Amino acid sequence: MTSSLLRDEADRVYLEEWTAGRRSCIWQFNALYWSALDLWEKATGRGYEQALPGGESDARNRTAAADLIGELMAIWDRLDKVNALPEELYVVELGVGNGNQAKVFLDEFREMDVRHGRGYYERLHYLMCDYSAHVLELARETVADHSERVSTLALDATKPRTALSFLRGKVFLVYISNVYDNLPTDEVAQLGGRTYQVQTRAYLPDEKAAELAESVSITVEKLPGLVDKLLRLGPGLLVDACPANFSGLDAAVRFWQDIWGALRLEERYVPLEGLDTYQVTETLTGEVLRPMLESGTDVRMHVNNGAVASFDDTLTLLHPYGKLVCHDLFVTDVDGYHTTFRGPGKYDGSVVNWVNGPLLSHIGRRRGFDIHLEPFRHRGGNIVTMTAQLRD
Template identity: 75%
Template sequence: MLVDFRPHTRLRGTQPVDLTASLVPVVEALGEGAVDLAKVRVVSDWVQYRENFRDVVDLRPILHSAPSAAGAGGAVPVPMGVREDDLEVAVDVRRSHDVALKELTASLLRSAPDRVVLEGWGRGSESIVWDFNALYWSALELWEKATGRGYEQALPGGESDARNREAAHELIDGLFAVWDRLSESNALPDELYVVELGVGNGGQAKVFLDEFRKRDREHGRGYYRRLHYLMCDYSQHVLDLARETVAEHIAHVSSFALDATRPRTSLGFLQYKVFLVYVSNVYDNLPTDEVAHLGGRTYCVQTRAYLPAAEAAELAGSVAATTEELPALVQKLLRLGPALLPEVAPAQFPDVDSAVAFWRRTWSALRQEERYVPLLGLDTYPLTPVTGGAGQIPLSGELLRPLLESGADVRMHVNNGALASFVDSLMLLHPFGTLVCHDLFVTDIGGYRTHFRGPGKYDGSVVNWVNGPLLAHVGRRRGFDVAYERFRHRSGGNIVTMTAQVRD
């Protein structure tokens, strides 16, 4: 048996975790169960997100072959000297003291719990949790009306660090320094482009534009007159709010509803013209797979969304349906949205408010099963469908090798959506341009071995930390220097600033 207790920092301090209470009952249940203890892993995490997709104890099968579409196992070459585990038992230490841990683990080992499964097994980035995520942003106005608060209030502290004026000053001064040098050599374009991906309610854009105009008046070069600020977001509702926020600068602002994973689809006319691509709290909200290197073998983490039986029965009863009808109702919700759901299912949803209530309750109850499936080879695993443009080398899973094989066992995010967005955004940058991103970055692979990094739930959306070493590795392969540092303008918090510039 291999025991991996990750929240080791919580074993000390004023309220230390009781290691015995959170681990021994699980080991006792395993010892009394019919499992091969030599092929079991016990992994303990501190799941900091109070709303998440996990139960207190989860069992994750570790498959020895990759299942095909027809259900037959596909043989995977097994390297010599690997550890062939069969099962991982995952424990959330934060919630474990509230349950009878031994009895719960023993029950799971005896039989599969009763669940209403909403989808088949697949890669994490393909799960319906991302359909829920997309629905949240497309129907945000209805969600906010039901909750009585704006989505930014769900962020730690109730607002985004993007609004920090000192940070805006720093960005603007950096732009002016670049533009001054280019102007002196008559190389500065007439039109100066800045792109923001994920504008929120426009607070960041307003801070930036207000300070830009003020600094430009002091600077005296007339850069504000030439500025084009492009606000980009998935949600048209968010863009409409943002345009109201920056109304006094509207002559310099354009807005684009786009998929953040493919910004060049809408902004291709700006290729190599943008001096600043600004991103804040977007990458952590884009679809991602997880991969793992365990005992010498590499696995993809497959997921399957479900509703626990008790919650499913209560949810079905609330809309005069059976539990067997729930998967179809959920699919209709995701396909049509709550505004149209009453038209196709009036017996269950007499009005839009009842459809929104069903959406919110389903999201709250939603959980994910997980299993490890061996990869046939990293070269066969596509990190993202985006290749970075004509003539670019496709993003192969081989890019993961130096990170996965960097030491002890590790499980980490691939951040497929963030990676696609990052690569596509680099193609927009002027040779003297910069990409700046504030987000939840893991800056060292060791961070995946010691802390839980998602997924969690922020209001109605999904949040995962971003694999910083992977983005830096990909950026360097494309000729960019990528650097990380703690957000300078606020103490505490987990936000990290990433910058990417063409290598000198």
């Protein structure tokens, strides 16, 4: 982010230069939301789950958890029969939120294990992973009853292998819900036979910027610099760094929420010179986008760079009989991009974009996995479940 004020004829106060969607400062806002969730929720009086599709997380659904655990136990029984079941039974969850999913899973698992009678609970290692230390602490408290079976790991979900490489080929279940839609993404478009990248830049409408600057006793010119400080320090340290601008923590949190509420994105289309020159992730080039971009009609779609990197990395962690299960807002075919706006949008202080299901499926299949996308079975609504399992 720049600290200088940029303006153009449109009377907007810019918070950054033109950039690819995944590099926009909106992702710093997103990370700040999860790291200072307690402050945000205290100010709004609402928990983050109320902003999720349908007002609660499908991660809490007991029947869904029981189905999954039943499948796992059946696989373990079969492996055990031929002496191929490892002693340690690993389950990884990425992006744990308040830990409710982990709790439902672990409660259900313990009960089913008693009925099943094979002692799998004692061998279970449930790894809760998130990039927010605050969220991990919340989740740890939620599953305190299972503390012997649970570890927490601070990691970036876009690079799970950096912290989890010791689990390569060992994980029986990777569970992810409402996280891929929350990871940084670019957008690309195919228009009239040419490929474009959609670049964005965050701005505040002039009038709103003037109000916000006045509320913290600075000039509009200084506003982008103060926003930059907020994103680097968080509201708590911002009060210490700028006592002349904030009377206390509540004022700094209000400033954060007001800036986020006013922030908008401007966009432009920049020609992409060859898909092979565009890096989707460190290891995948834009060539993986070709089947969707060249499907016949003009289209604009998400690249979901963060989700693609996460997914690609995660597949390497799976045991040959392991499974990845992901509940999220998936677009299930390219046509889905023709009909409806798919983000970026705001969920309270966080960012949401629908996830490009055909792209993830294409990448998974190239890696030798069967990929299925189907509407979440246990509740109506927009949520789709993606599963990935090594092809027989």
